Amino acid sequence: MQKAQTTIPFKGTKEQEEKLKAVITQLRDEKGALMPILQHAQDIYGYLPMEVQEVISEEMDIPLEEVYGVVSFYTQFTLNPKGQYNIAVCLGTACYVKGSKEIFDAISDKLGIGPGGCTADGKFSFEACRCIGACGLAPVMMINDEVYGRLVKDDVGKILDRY
Amino acid sequence: MIRSHVLICSGENCTSSGSEKLISAMESEIVKKGLADEVKVIKAGCFDLCSSGPNMIIYPEGAFYSNVTVADISEIVEEHLIKGRVVKRLLHHDFTQEKTVSSLNEVPFYQKQLRIALRNCGVINPEDIDEYIAFDGYRALGKVLTEMKPEEVIDVVLRSGLRGRGGAGFPTGRKWQLARGNAADQKYVCCNADEGDPGAFMDRSVLEGDPHSVLEAMAIAGYAIGATQGYIYVRAEYPIAIKRLRIAIDQARDYNLLGKDIFGTGFEFDIELRLGSGAFVCGEETALMTSIEGHRGEPHPRPPFPAVKGLFGKPTILNNVETYANIAQIILKGPEWFSSIGTEKSKGTKVFALGGKINHTGLVEIPMGTTLREIIDDIGGGIPGGKKFKAAQTGGPSGGCIPPEHLDIKIDYDNLISIGSMMGSGGLIVMDEDNCMVDIARFFLDFTVDESCGKCVPCRIGTRRLLEILDKIISGNGEMKDLDRLDELCRYIKENSLCGLGQTAPNPVLSTLHYFRDEYLAHVVDKRCPAGVCKSLITYEIDPVKCTGCTLCARNCPTNAITGTVKNPHVIDKSKCIKCGVCQQKCRFSAVIKK
Numbered sequence A: 001m002q003k004a005q006t007t008i009p010f011k012g013t014k015e016q017e018e019k020l021k022a023v024i025t026q027l028r029d030e031k032g033a034l035m036p037i038l039q040h041a042q043d044i045y046g047y048l049p050m051e052v053q054e055v056i057s058e059e060m061d062i063p064l065e066e067v068y069g070v071v072s073f074y075t076q077f078t079l080n081p082k083g084q085y086n087i088a089v090c091l092g093t094a095c096y097v098k099g100s101k102e103i104f105d106a107i108s109d110k111l112g113i114g115p116g117g118c119t120a121d122g123k124f125s126f127e128a129c130r131c132i133g134a135c136g137l138a139p140v141m142m143i144n145d146e147v148y149g150r151l152v153k154d155d156v157g158k159i160l161d162r163y
Numbered sequence B: 001m002i003r004s005h006v007l008i009c010s011g012e013n014c015t016s017s018g019s020e021k022l023i024s025a026m027e028s029e030i031v032k033k034g035l036a037d038e039v040k041v042i043k044a045g046c047f048d049l050c051s052s053g054p055n056m057i058i059y060p061e062g063a064f065y066s067n068v069t070v071a072d073i074s075e076i077v078e079e080h081l082i083k084g085r086v087v088k089r090l091l092h093h094d095f096t097q098e099k100t101v102s103s104l105n106e107v108p109f110y111q112k113q114l115r116i117a118l119r120n121c122g123v124i125n126p127e128d129i130d131e132y133i134a135f136d137g138y139r140a141l142g143k144v145l146t147e148m149k150p151e152e153v154i155d156v157v158l159r160s161g162l163r164g165r166g167g168a169g170f171p172t173g174r175k176w177q178l179a180r181g182n183a184a185d186q187k188y189v190c191c192n193a194d195e196g197d198p199g200a201f202m203d204r205s206v207l208e209g210d211p212h213s214v215l216e217a218m219a220i221a222g223y224a225i226g227a228t229q230g231y232i233y234v235r236a237e238y239p240i241a242i243k244r245l246r247i248a249i250d251q252a253r254d255y256n257l258l259g260k261d262i263f264g265t266g267f268e269f270d271i272e273l274r275l276g277s278g279a280f281v282c283g284e285e286t287a288l289m290t291s292i293e294g295h296r297g298e299p300h301p302r303p304p305f306p307a308v309k310g311l312f313g314k315p316t317i318l319n320n321v322e323t324y325a326n327i328a329q330i331i332l333k334g335p336e337w338f339s340s341i342g343t344e345k346s347k348g349t350k351v352f353a354l355g356g357k358i359n360h361t362g363l364v365e366i367p368m369g370t371t372l373r374e375i376i377d378d379i380g381g382g383i384p385g386g387k388k389f390k391a392a393q394t395g396g397p398s399g400g401c402i403p404p405e406h407l408d409i410k411i412d413y414d415n416l417i418s419i420g421s422m423m424g425s426g427g428l429i430v431m432d433e434d435n436c437m438v439d440i441a442r443f444f445l446d447f448t449v450d451e452s453c454g455k456c457v458p459c460r461i462g463t464r465r466l467l468e469i470l471d472k473i474i475s476g477n478g479e480m481k482d483l484d485r486l487d488e489l490c491r492y493i494k495e496n497s498l499c500g501l502g503q504t505a506p507n508p509v510l511s512t513l514h515y516f517r518d519e520y521l522a523h524v525v526d527k528r529c530p531a532g533v534c535k536s537l538i539t540y541e542i543d544p545v546k547c548t549g550c551t552l553c554a555r556n557c558p559t560n561a562i563t564g565t566v567k568n569p570h571v572i573d574k575s576k577c578i579k580c581g582v583c584q585q586k587c588r589f590s591a592v593i594k595k
Helices: A014-027 A034-045 A050-060 A064-073 A093-097 A100-111 A155-161 B012-016 B019-032 B070-082 B129-134 B139-147 B150-160 B172-181 B202-209 B211-225 B239-254 B285-292 B321-333 B335-339 B372-379 B413-418 B437-451 B457-474 B480-496 B500-504 B507-515 B517-524 B552-556 B582-586
Strands: A085-090 A124-129 A141-143 A146-148 B004-009 B039-044 B056-059 B063-065 B188-193 B229-235 B259-262 B267-276 B316-320 B349-356 B362-367 B389-394 B400-402 B427-432 B540-542 B592-594
Touching (some): A034 A050, A034 B267, A050 A064, A085 A100, A093 A100, A093 B427, A100 A141, A100 A155, B004 B019, B012 B019, B012 B202, B019 B039, B056 B070, B139 B211, B139 B321, B150 B172, B150 B211, B150 B335, B172 B211, B172 B316, B188 B285, B202 B239, B211 B229, B211 B239, B211 B267, B285 B316, B316 B321, B321 B335, B372 B389, B400 B507, B437 B517, B457 B480, B457 B500, B507 B517, B540 B582, B552 B582
Antiparallel strands (some): A141 A146, B056 B063, B259 B267, B389 B427
């Protein structure tokens, strides 16, 4: 899937950069350290903008295009900042056959944004996700780490209003 | 003295339904009533009956409570734990027998199952190594290190007939033998816990409910092939599994069951965790290893096979979580015991994640050779709402749809391939008459197009063309020659793709085209979707006889497509209708018909 670059200016702090550099120093000598470092970096910044990738490339002595190649390959790595609340609707098979596409469309309609988008106030971001392994509760969605299961279309509004 | 054990499921499904809150509420209630010295609360692994969670079992009675809420806790403590009276209204209600059951052994969901890989799930506390050890944990590793030569271990695994549970079914012992035969200064043991098939969550359950069984088996594999380092590649989407694996690895190191000089035999083995970052193709073995090395997870051609040149260029074995979960039992109970279970060429059991249109969703572990009908009707409790069975999908995006005429086929690796599906990692999704098979084929293609890594042309471009043809059919513009094109393109992609993802990607199309050709014809020739799923091909109409003119539909229609006056039949203007179906949901008189 093509990943769009963000247009939001980078707002990283000195503390974040120090944290990142500490992680790099700690993991640098492990075999295949790039992935774990990128995962830590995303935890620190919430996303992986070019500025962060440049630091990693510089410190690790790995060409930037190779770092970017890895970031753009894996769906968990994001080039865009997420909203305060990230909504992920499961479109795995078990959820799909139980109508998760309807839930997905209802949220998209309600928020007025498509998958991968973020509302103008930065409150909600929205995406489709792969199976989260809660198939017994299908159809499910996650808002940050909270899982909502056995959804019907009418629940969507009520749940979003709580945030 | 502890007189009662309260086991509360802390698997993913029950945690999502709030079992964490139940655990803390139960613990504080027990303290409040002064029972802390008599009753122990255990955070157990998955009980597998996920559809009725949160679930709780109280021993010694074995009372199985379902759909428990925090509000029920004080009653359970007061009635059951203090007065010794089972709380009948919370007992698990079984759909198939239309009755409540009092203990775990009476639940029909478990009766036809044989639990080897899931033996400890829902029985022990996965965060406590002592409980694993109390259930014979690490005894197999001890036996292997002190009594057996590496060749003998491989021989036992070979004779057991165990085949890879990740889907392809390669004999596990043969894999180990190949890696043993290649001399090198370093070898690696890897565990594939990148469970990517949508709808499959058996590996997650093992990792969350019994993580030590995987660690123990990896150490045994390390001894057998001569490796000192293991890697577990686990999906980042499984936070509970990752947490419990970390705890398990730390505890095993503390007990010196991982590390140097294990059991004082001089054998050294350690395990590191690596997190996947959401790429389905990384379930393919060469792609997974490339990913652990820190690159884009792209596969490469075999040979060389990983047993010769794998991770970091060294001989490597890669087995799936469920495969490892069988190993310790095979060592302890012997290969003859294991090979006595199952069919001629597929031994042992297989765990399936039962999902979709079925009463009991959850995990089932059945001996190979059980029929699909037994799984769906006897264990799964049939299809809800009296609907008709249409198909069962196995093997995820690599598998196929099995029609009703094959319900009595005995499930094993070879039989499933003979009917155009495959075992896969074990997702089993049941579909009823309301699911459109063309739409399902499109769903899987959409998935593979998204997940194709792009390295080889047949997969990257071929799957996209397949998706486009399916979209054309679903939108009502299909022609007869499209069906032939689909068939031809599918065969081309199967034969020419680089890795397993591309080679199996056409299976959902081929199997639906074969078994449900009439549905494709309905879309192409009659421009009709028999299941009423494909929006371009359905219309909503109001039956003037049933319509009472209550105006409810007109008031709820988002596009004002419905007109009519009070107490007179209403009409839908098809040019304005966006087919959202709200009118049909709202109508109290079943007057809105979908055609």
